[in-house]
Amino acid sequence: MGLQDLRSLQLLCLLEAISLLPWTEALLCYEATASAFRAVTLHNWKWLLLRSMVCKLREGCEETIVYIETGTSRGIVSFKGCTSALSYPPQISYLVSPPGVSISSYSQVCRTYLCNNITNLEPFVRLKSTEPKYTVSSTKFCPTCVGRLDQECLPDFISTQTCPFTASSCYSSTLKLQAGNLNTTFLIMGCVRESHKLLADFQHIGSIRVFEAVNVLEKSQAVGAGHRSPGPPWILLLFPVLILST
Ligand SMILES: *[C@@H]1O[C@H](CO)[C@@H](O)[C@H](O)[C@H]1NC(C)=O
Ligand SMILES: *[C@@H]1O[C@H](CO)[C@@H](O)[C@H](O)[C@H]1NC(C)=O
Numbered sequence: 001m002g003l004q005d006l007r008s009l010q011l012l013c014l015l016e017a018i019s020l021l022p023w024t025e026a027l028l029c030y031e032a033t034a035s036a037f038r039a040v041t042l043h044n045w046k047w048l049l050l051r052s053m054v055c056k057l058r059e060g061c062e063e064t065i066v067y068i069e070t071g072t073s074r075g076i077v078s079f080k081g082c083t084s085a086l087s088y089p090p091q092i093s094y095l096v097s098p099p100g101v102s103i104s105s106y107s108q109v110c111r112t113y114l115c116n117n118i119t120n121l122e123p124f125v126r127l128k129s130t131e132p133k134y135t136v137s138s139t140k141f142c143p144t145c146v147g148r149l150d151q152e153c154l155p156d157f158i159s160t161q162t163c164p165f166t167a168s169s170c171y172s173s174t175l176k177l178q179a180g181n182l183n184t185t186f187l188i189m190g191c192v193r194e195s196h197k198l199l200a201d202f203q204h205i206g207s208i209r210v211f212e213a214v215n216v217l218e219k220s221q222a223v224g225a226g227h228r229s230p231g232p233p234w235i236l237l238l239f240p241v242l243i244l245s246t
Contacts, residue, residue: 026054029061030116032080033182037147040074042128047078047119055082061116064107064206066177067124069098070190071144071161073152079179080116083207085109092123095205096198098131100167100191103198107206137162142170143217144190149174153187163191171195176211189217
């Protein structure tokens with residue numbers, strides 16, 4: 001065996017050793033979280049992907065986007081990162097379908113290099129294009145908002161909007177969504193078919209954990225009439241945050 005052959009053999013062994021190292025099986029995935037409630041539209045939202053992470057052995061890349069609409073307000077809460085879940089192709093569906101408050105989600109788990117790379121809301125545009133238009137409205141009004149209690153949903157920013165005919169109950173809840181670094185608590189108010197927990201069947205959306213606490217919403221009686229405020233007066237009674245953590 002000549003020196004040349006020996007070198008080749010060494011190189012071969014080295015290559016084999018490298019290929020057996022565990023990190024060659026570990027996957028690189030985008031890592032990101034995003035929450036947006038102000039001026040969100042299906043066409044203007046761009047998810048900037050600035051960070052990636054090396055996953056643990058056998059983990060995959062996940063991306064999950066939750067899109068909420070109530071009246072004319074919209075919100076997005078989303079997560080990208082590593083997950084131990086099995087791979088599944090992109091899924092898009094309504095968790096709560098319109099009319100009224102609607103919540104839809106897009107999610108996938110994949111196992112190729114930086115495959116959790118969605119940056120826009122294209123799947124939701126497609127989902128909504130298949131949905132019928134609801135034009136018949138009722139005579140019912142509900143306070144309508146999606147956003148953080150101390151920002152987009154400050155009392156002054158809560159508008160009162162006409163309900164669709166088939167969704168004429170008022171709903172209000174505090175939703176907490178958690179996954180990895182994602183930890184967002186926000187309010188949803190609007191018209192629904194029946195006023196109860198909307199996400200009772202969804203403890204998880206992808207790997208985002210969901211906590212929903214329904215708030216008590218009461219229309220206050222116009223006592224001491226005389227000064228009529230522009231919209232119907234509403235009182236929002238928030239349950240203690242404790243309920244969220246049960
Ligand atoms: C996103 O990932 C998929 C799957 O790996 C790949 O086919 C596609 O080209 C990627 N798109 C972009 C814009 O990088
Ligand atoms: C989420 O945020 C709340 C307050 O903003 C904090 O009390 C809680 O510990 C956080 N939870 C996690 C899992 O980071």
